[in-house]
Amino acid sequence: MSPLNPAGADARGIGTTGRTDARETEPTDRANARGTTASPGPPHPLEWPVYDDGVAARVAELVTLGRTFDYDYGPELAELERSFAERHGRAHALALTSGTAGLLAAYFALGIGPGDEVIVPDLTFFSTASPLFLLGAVPVLCDAGDASGNVAAADVEALVTSRTVAIVVTHLWGHSCDMDALRAVADRRGLALVEDCSHAHGSTFRSRPVGSMGDISVFSVGGRKLISGGMGGMLLTDSEDVFARACLLTNFRHRTDLTIDAVRYKPFLLTGLGGNFRISTPGAVLAQSHLDRLDELVERRVANMSALAAGLGELPGVRPSPVAEGVTMGAWYDGVVEVTPECPFSRDGLVVAGQERGLKVRAPATRPLHVFPLFQGTAPDWSPQVAAAVRAASAVNDRPFPRSTELFARWMKLPVNFLWEPNSPLVGAYLDAFDDAFSMARTA
Template structure:
């Protein structure tokens, strides 16, 4: 039991007898009949893969590049594959250090181990969970070669300040935009400001091909290196112009990380509607987050001046010590009423064994990088730990309908939980 603000102890309530659980629509990703018919046609024709550079793949890459004002786009099997390709294309190698957020999905950092490189974790800065540029700069050392940032939950980092840090120290800047389809920073789309940007285009992302990823860059050389790592034969021959790579176009470098043709078509159907999808999600999430913010001790995630939210991926609210419930108690109270709330799946990287030096029976290069990461990150990460312990994930993946009725149903259910607590 925890004390309320008025001093009366309460236990987290279960649902009232006969309490109606809200009806949830299908969980995102959702596709319309037109794209389903197009995918069916591809399957019927046996066009489930693309070793060349067919129209489906070309359209998706062109659309992504144009939307973000980039010169080159490379569609891949996942955002993780895109991040591996990004680090490889930048020349990151054994012993190099890359500064990454502590609060991010592990794939922002884990591909570095495959290259023998060392992720240096940066504690969260403000309540958004994003890194603070000054804290990033404080971590720059003689082995640092790049900075990678995640626009956590779809909230853009301060890219102007981070760009300045990277420029002062001659470092590459990588944007992990996997949470942030449609987000902007000072009127510029995320994905347009780093040396390389990577999007996840799979799973429950707002633009989803089932499984997929996208790498964006303006550098011809970076694009060529990334393409050679992830493709071979016709694709490389058709899209790499740099003469010095011509002897390697047939073989590539052994990787095969191509998005499927149906995946490209599915992702394109969402990208074509992205403005509409963002508007719906922002409307629904803004209303739900603001409504929950009227409850005692529940704080909506802040949106900084000059930032617009896009996908609002895994949208969270912070359950502060002033709330009559802990985060876990509030989650339990919501789940007892049929609400799809929980702690976020994205947790601080420093809690995982991989970032604590555990590397059994792996290659000497990988094991050395894991051990080095454990040593350099042997320090506290208080802000990341505090935020993760307080965040409650909201049902973003069900809020894709226009003016979703779930918003009102969720607010009523939480009002009920707090009302029961007050009268207990």
């Protein structure tokens, strides 16, 4: 019996699911680099996203009928936008090809342009900030404020200048930022507040859903997100004007004819403004199937991740990411734990120890933005406007980011995308494997 899992193997129900990924039998890259052979490890189910037979049949029917696109405003698109807006208490929803397209549309709709400064987290996926360069705007990076990796309102306010027009926050790993404090800063300084909710499907802050508190909120609904249409994004807002501008950037008739009411935009409904960022009809159906089950999916993931993180927290020097009072975790994206100096392993050493036992652990892919060339003043020679914005961003961000740097160096990503089954047997298997690694370290 593992001291990390006192219920024992029988209570965990460790066994195969009958659905394994062929990649599970391959040695890990890290093990190969060390010249060792990785253990096959515990059996893993298919990696998320996973769809049931009913939605697969519905998508197959769309393909058979040739309804793989929607130039109008068909029932699949309308249903997805309506249900997304209702769940988050928003007046308008706009489904797009990706979360990145949603962020570009959000910044455009707010009128952000050349020379404007926008405060963004240093710890976030680069698409939170990179669309700003296309508009000639300057992302100003904010260091992490606490162990969650999120920005703190006081740090954000300290970066406000006369050129600042907006604040963008990412609810990192699914943990909501302190939206009341950030809303107060935005209101006090007359700034727009944008939520990047791509990690945070189903998360709440003081009983309010993440995505309901900014002037605009954007979700990714693609890739391995908890709501996934394969590729997709969603923009939410209560502003009719913001919605119209975002829709004009990303669509043209007939979608614009059917959903933009503002008279001043009537002359432009035929052409839009040059973008064509429509989600596909099958993508909308796939995303809807997850949205309809979101509460169930969140419950499973939170239960599995809470058990795994708590068990790992019993190991010396392994610290689960804190969850603040008033916050509930939703997708628990990447599911990181912090490997502190008290651990007998470095973060990378613990990753290798896990990979050698067939575990799907690694450093997070989301790293601090300040390490990328694009945020250090290097830009392709494509556009004078982009180049000027990149140079300005390099100058304003020429400072240390100690908290972001430290946290990223200590975080280990857990296999959250495999923890979608109820009472996942992977929880106990991973705890046993790490217990073995630490036991060997103690006796070495």
